Amino acid sequence: MRPTMKIWSAVAFATILALPTQAEDYPNKAVQFITPAAAGNSPDVVTHIIADKLTQIWKQQVVVINRPGAGGLIAAQAAAQLPKDGYSIYMTQASTWTVLPIQQEGKMPVDLHKAFVPIGMVGEQPIAIGVGKDVPAKSVAELVALANKTKDGMLFAATNRGGQAHLTGELFRNRSKANISFVHAAGAAVSINDVLAGRSSGRSKPRRKSPRRSDRLGHSGARAKLANPESRNAF
Numbered sequence: 001m002r003p004t005m006k007i008w009s010a011v012a013f014a015t016i017l018a019l020p021t022q023a024e025d026y027p028n029k030a031v032q033f034i035t036p037a038a039a040g041n042s043p044d045v046v047t048h049i050i051a052d053k054l055t056q057i058w059k060q061q062v063v064v065i066n067r068p069g070a071g072g073l074i075a076a077q078a079a080a081q082l083p084k085d086g087y088s089i090y091m092t093q094a095s096t097w098t099v100l101p102i103q104q105e106g107k108m109p110v111d112l113h114k115a116f117v118p119i120g121m122v123g124e125q126p127i128a129i130g131v132g133k134d135v136p137a138k139s140v141a142e143l144v145a146l147a148n149k150t151k152d153g154m155l156f157a158a159t160n161r162g163g164q165a166h167l168t169g170e171l172f173r174n175r176s177k178a179n180i181s182f183v184h185a186a187g188a189a190v191s192i193n194d195v196l197a198g199r200s201s202g203r204s205k206p207r208r209k210s211p212r213r214s215d216r217l218g219h220s221g222a223r224a225k226l227a228n229p230e231s232r233n234a235f
Helices: 042-058 070-080 094-098 140-149 164-176 188-197
Strands: 007-017 031-035 062-066 088-092 116-127 154-158 180-184 200-207 210-216
Touching (some): 042 062, 042 088, 042 116, 070 088, 070 094, 116 164, 164 180
Parallel strands (some): 031 088, 154 180
Antiparallel strands (some): 007 116
């Protein structure tokens, strides 16, 4: 991928539903991890690594349940409603604690501090800008210049609306004054596949009856209807 702007951020921390003291034979049945990440995203990968290792240690199956959407709110609500027996562990992202309460100020349906007890941070990730190999930009400065001279600007794709990747893109747009607009990506796995496939003609092509997908895809994999598909490119 080119260009790159690295920002280190927390990927996930494990929290557990507030519960009484556990018996010494814990766990004696399957444990479930609830994560706000879509399958294949970095927090999901981290969660699966930990789940696999704990399955080996505990000799009990640890199952990962993905509940993406609403900036992490869907997963938080789902986890908070589960029995407080220690068999449901909420593997969340930093943005759930730092961004979501601001977005939902005054109407947050879950009190995170009362619903969960923190265990610890388990991973972190860099956030990077990536473009398709045929995009004529070899640096961040060239990318900004390209976006500003492109009719209607360019699209930047990120997963989890309101999450760290999205807000990092908005911060980049604000500081660089680049003419870019956000489009939601279906997931990191889709994004990577699109980069590797080199879909970079700068046009949108219909795909069966699904929404149009920009053919210049770098960090994305997003599907979006474009007002002028010939002029807006996604990276």
